[in-house]
Amino acid sequence: MTASESVLDLFKGRHFDREVIVLCVRWYLSFKLSSRDLVQMMSERGIRLVHTTILRWVQRYVPEFEKCWSRYARPMGGSWRCDETYIKVKGRWTYLYRAVDKQGRTVDFLLSEHRDVAAAKGFFRKAMKSHATPRVITLDAYAASHRAIAELKSAGSMPHRVRIRSSKYLNNVVEQDHRRIKHRIRSMLGFKQFETAAITISGIELAKKIRKDQFKT
Secondary structure, eight states: OOHHHHHHHTTTTOSSOHHHHHHHHHHHHHSSOOHHHHHHHHHTTTOOOOHHHHHHHHHHHHHHHHHHHHTTBOOOOSEEEEEEEEEEETTEEEEEEEEEETTOOEEEEEEESOOSHHHHHHHHHHHHHHSOOOSEEEEOSOHHHHHHHHHHHHTTSSOTTOEEEEOTTTTHHHHHHHHHHHHHHHTTTOBSOHHHHHHHHHHHHHHHHHHTTOBOO
């Protein structure tokens, strides 16, 4: 089975055409539109939808789209800039760990219910599993992230040669990148479940990576 055939299989049995589903998911993740905005836009094109259908499409297809695009990912730079930002889920703050390289390309991300050593270690493990080990990691002054890396090195999960530094100036790259994600999330009017938030944010990150030309196509 070819890659194109496996993608087409994802849409078998759906009431709506594949192009409609992909368009709605892409617009929802890429632009400052609510699901109800998209319902109205599709209605003007003669397509009747309800907003919950679009939200279900996002949850169903974002993980599959990530798998498809991951085959074409370009390698990341060896200098990572790491930081956390805040995302509200069901009225409570959660923490989005993110890393970009020196050129501002997204390395990886992880939504966590806690901001502690365990969450930081989980993020770094996830990032190193997806990409080559970095040459240097730039962090803010938050102690838990520094301790997480120290424990990973002690356990042999991260090479001792990886250099760690703190620099607010150098981390401006990732802090600016946070804003693009948070601007998109703000118009979604909040998340009700942690799992829903994690998948939706994965889709937003994927859309941003495509726009950053991080894939060989």
